[in-house]
Amino acid sequence: MKWLSPEEQVRAIKQGIEELIPEEEMLKKLERAVKENRPLRVKQGFDPTAPDVHLGHTIGLRKLRQFQELGHHVVLIIGDYTGMVGDPSGLSETRNQLDHDTVMRNAKTYEEQFFRIVGREQTEMHLNGEWFSKMSFKDVMGLAGRVTVARLLERDDFSLRYSNHLPISLHELYYPLMQAYDSVAVRADVELGGTEQKFNLIMGRHIQQMFGQEPQIVLTLPILEGIDGVQRMSKSIGNYVGVTEEPSQMFGKIMSIPDALMIRYFRLLTDAGAAEVEEKSRALTAGSVNPRDVKSNLAETIVRMYHGEGASARAREEFDRVFRDKGQPDDVPVVELSAEGEKLWIVTLLRDSGLAGSSSDARRLLKQGAVEVDGVKICDEAAQVSISCEKELLVRVGKRRFARVRALPPGAR
DSSP, X not given: OOOOOHXXXXXXXXXXXXXXXXXXXXXXHHHHHHHHTOOXXXXXXXOOSSSOXXXXXXXXXXXXXXXXXXXXXXXXXXXTTHHHHOOOTTOXXXXXXXXXXXXXXXXXXXXXXXXXXSOSTTEEEEETHHHHTTOOXXXXXXXXXXXOHHHHTTSHHHHHHHHTTOOOOHHHHHHHXXXXXXXXXXXXXXXXXXXXXXXXXXXXXXXXXXXXXXXXXXXXXOOOBOTTSSSBOOTTTTOOOBTTSOXXXXXXXXXXXXXXXXXXXXXXXXXXXXXXXXXXXXXXXXXXXXXXXXXXXXXXXXXXXXXXXXXXXXXXXXXXXXXXXXXXXTTOOEEEEOOSTTEEEHHHHHXXXXXXXXXXXXXXXXXXXXXXXTTEEOOOTTOEEXXXXXXXXXXXXXXXXXXXXXXXXXXXX
């Protein structure tokens, strides 16, 4: 293939990142790659602690795709073993451990989602159980012997917990070693990760040297705020946008982000050029454009990236109909519920229709004034709703969740 010069590649790689450590070594690796016509092996790991790949993950995946476009080879690690430990990065307490079956169920969903962004032909995938499951206890002790506890306690999250007398489980100390050993197992030239991963990524350099390998280059990426605009995007927090979510749901979630996040989302999540993004930023600052129109353009762009032009246009039309014109979606699900007599407790209706995750969630939504039945707001959690099999109730929760609810026919109860 025809390579860009190493200097041009470094300039491209540095776009949108936080740090490249060390940059001079990156240039040397690229010079050797071009001279030997040997693609670099560029690694990123993902722990399948939840089934969804969300927009926060795509920052790294899009950078991996850029490496592929420059001619390099991507190595994706699905952490079936690290996922059982749980990455302690940025946490003030021990993460709950997942069993292997749960992790593997989540892992099965990842491949199709990854390949919405990175090219399949230039990618190899591994479960890190491929090497960790074969290790003896002696091997584990040998790995642990290559780093001191003092070095591990240099991590901000560990040191803060230690100084505040908060517990640190022994298995958590193994996580940086496990992620580092992944780099040894796949002979990584470069590893990507969010800024909170910096300690783990640099540990990879150290462990590679301990095993006689040339240390990898560390590339850190910005952390994406979730749709709440406060905390990092996270499935566990619920402030995420999944790449496989329905177009209308994806569109609506993006429309809910704070205006202050729009430009950052354009920069980190889309292919919009720097000049285009800067122009949008200036227009917003000057007040010459309606922020809602800019946000709608952002939502259309992201939905189009993952679902195509037609789905993006339909999602915008539906959003406008539901929220601007006070209409309702075309595809409101119909739910049939069992009811004693002709009344159903509102909490049961919300929970059993799937509009609330639990009874406590239903009560919270009612207290927030987020529930409407046939256009009437209901805040009383003791309310009883009339329900029959002849007439559907249109139930709305928040701005985006709808269901048509009716009673099961008498013979079906």
